[in-house]
Amino acid sequence: MTDITRLSAADLAAELSSGTVSSVEATRAHLDRIAAVDGDVHAFLHVSDHALDVAAEIDRRRSAGDALGPLAGVPLAIKDVLVTTDMPSTSGSRILEGYMSPFDATVVSRARAAGLVPLGKTNMDEFAMGSSTEHSAYGPTHNPWDLERIPGGSGGGSASAVAAFEAPLALGSDTGGSIRQPAHVTGTVGVKPTYGGVSRYGAIALASSLDQVGPVSRTVLDAGLLHDVIGGHDANDSTSLADAWPSFADAAREGARGDVLRGLRVGVIRELPDSGFQPGVSTAFRAALAAMEARGAEIVEISAPHFEYGVAAYYLILPAEASSNLAKFDSVRFGMRVNVPGGTVEDVMAATRDAGFGDEVKRRIILGTYALSAGYYDAYYGSAQKVRTLIQRDFASAFERVDVIATPSAPTTAFKLGEKIDDPLQMYLNDVTTIPANLAGVPGISIPAGLADEDGLPVGIQFLAPAREDARLYRVGAAVESVLVDTWGGPLLDRAPVLGGAR
Template sequence: MSDIIRLSAADLAAKLRAGEISSVEATRAHLDRIAAVDGDVHAFLHVNAAAEQVAADIDARRAAGEDLGELAGVPLAIKDVLVTTDMPSTSGSKILEGYMSPYDATVVARSRAAGLVPIGKTNMDEFAMGSSTEHSAYGPTHNPWDLDRIPGGSGGGSAAAVAAFEAPLALGSDTGGSIRQPAHVTGTVGLKPTYGGVSRYGAIALASSLDQVGPVTRTVLDSALLHDVIAGHDPNDSTSLTDQWPSFAAAAREGARGEVLKGLKVGVLKELPDSGFQAGVAESFRAALALMEAQGAEIVEVSTPHFGYGVAAYYLILPAEASSNLARFDSVRYGLRVTPDGNATVEDVMAATRDAGFGDEVKRRIILGTYALSSGYFDAYYGSAQKVRTLIQQDFHSAFEQVDVIATPTAPTTAFRLGEQIDDPLQMYLNDFTTIPANLAGVPGISLPSGLAAEDGLPVGIQFLAPAREDARLYRAGAALEAVLVDHWGGPLLDRAPELNGAAR
């Protein structure tokens, strides 16, 4: 394997600035890796044919002495939920097959302006509905650790691309854990920013009060560097915060230098017993806590009595908002159009198009959401779920008066086998049990690798949550723990992943 693709984004960027590697060389190395292994991984739905030309332009600008961003010349994978002008944007759905957007999502535009090289669009569960990337209309993505297992969802394509060394950086979106849960099962790092901290303009909407765009990377510092690029106010997004954000990269570098864990108060939820988690997941979580405690962290039990109601509330709020957002796919304005035989009315065309264009999971959630919003049921279902959401927000507020961060396992199990839960929606929904509350409360969360489960040797993640607007706190704590863990392991966890050679398994 090329040494270039093994570099972290930060190290690759440093070599690009020093002239040791050109952006064309870096981009070509990653394109070669995609050609070699993506037939098995299927992380990408589209590879950017212009990537090398973009890289050449970056090299020329650098040679001319232009002051470029820190990540200039580094390849970037983009989740297909984010619209792009030069590649199709399908959100994993047949109803948008081949759709070309007239504009870039704000985060894509900011990435281009910073000199990142868009290398392709990554696979995802259709309209971000799923926890396994099996609900993509274009086929499932496979976990690089074990090609018979899922890479998480909905952003399994971005996580798999990063874990398989097909891209050093990726953009994802997180509505209930779709960045963090894939990070957990692929041994990568994923962060969901504070709601409103990163623009959603140009992110194909699932649930507008829950969706948040964020970074998918192999290290905490890489995540912080990409977060610095995409964060900030956007007048095109009415929910965008006007805050002036600190340098997240500076926070991560501070954490990696040590001393941050000393005196850090880490909350552990009283309502989260080991019995709900795979033994290896719980064991890895306890081991990570013990390492933090040995470095001077204080482990504090806190109570969030409504945490366990998050899944139920979420699966009323999300479908309700999704049923409204997906009403725009009506066969009239853009996307797929199916015309039945005979004298078809607009309603007939709309019904035929949505039937052919939407997959089963999307239809299930539209029906559930429409019912929850219907006359006579709105207050009983959607209204009640919003009240529970408020209680969860209040629980977090109280907990963060006692601790600096809250720690949980990122997900209940390691990666399950492809097909194992596809016909069991309830079990699939429960994979996001620990990640959903952060989206309901709007607080930031990060997942980083904590080890390998003893039963199956697959990656496990630990999640940190912080108060709203305190994303930098997550980078300090995450980088500090990452440094301790890497030292404990004798190298990054992904070094233990099996090598992919393009051969079917």
């Protein structure tokens, strides 16, 4: 019998629908996989006690002839930044250790309503601040390709859970690349939707103008299926778009079977020179472009002169918004409280935040508070917002000439755990290609592009499209995925040497 955990979400859904596999069987298989490998991977912070009960109810409803969604009975991992009523929601921080939310995040409630089975909450950098999942208060997650390497961040737990076949699907959040960069280093698929296309209600806020919830998967079609479930307008989110969205799964199917690449104009940014990237990343990126060009795509050099300032602008805007959003963790309303005998409320607050926040969170709160302080607001935060506008204009100009923009999803393959933890600048530069999409609010997708020659680790290629054109990314992503998988002779994860596939 085929290993259930190796099935794509789409294939598993088909098995469930036909009755070949029950949701209880599928859920138990993934729970067994978690028990077998998560001691090494540490993708999960909490595994659900109710998953098998939820799965049994889906099986009962299916047997009764109830109308069920396309993904009903498929297991799902949930990034711990998304609040849940039946599992702790910590955002990777000690200050929220054991916190139980009185409500579900909108994307979680939609997943439940669609019949997906929550497996547990995945590890992450504390409050989504990081590119390696080393800043989790509960210890780092390990990359299934090499357990001594990082799985990306902040959503390394979700990406590793999917890459290690612990879950077929996961939910993530992307503030500056936290879905796409982990996808790059784990050989998975990650999508940052258009800002406002997926509700942020119930996502513990880092930077409200940048945060976006999205899907993590092993195939583009699977991402589209999950996106169809979680997307759409939400009255609880004031930034939610009221658009009527097409089916992203249908767009992925069209891309996989159609001639989508013929005549497609693909922009390559002149200001992102190869010298800034690991050679193996550049080689895989160029090879993917060549494969697209061989099938009729037109590669167009474009200019985005302000992209090089994206990281600097982002690390003023994000800390400023984070310092405001994290002010709510004050020891008074919820979360950790450190008692100070005879102390004032301010003393308790200071002691709690000192004990509850990690070094990276403290660093960004200090930076953000400084950037927003009197006398510096215009010089720092105000200037960064002006750069943001210039980056948005770069995108608008580029999309007048091209249909999508292509970049490497990150500058390097997965680096060793501990290698950059004490060098914040090098850590921040991991998001150089992903940050501009968050600043502009446009959608992005990272799909596997191959393995780097020098270390045999995964490399991703990122595609960006105009705002609201998420379906275009699914068509292009699925078309490129189909071409590359044929080139490799099978999915990239089948070649993972540690937990994923061949040894």
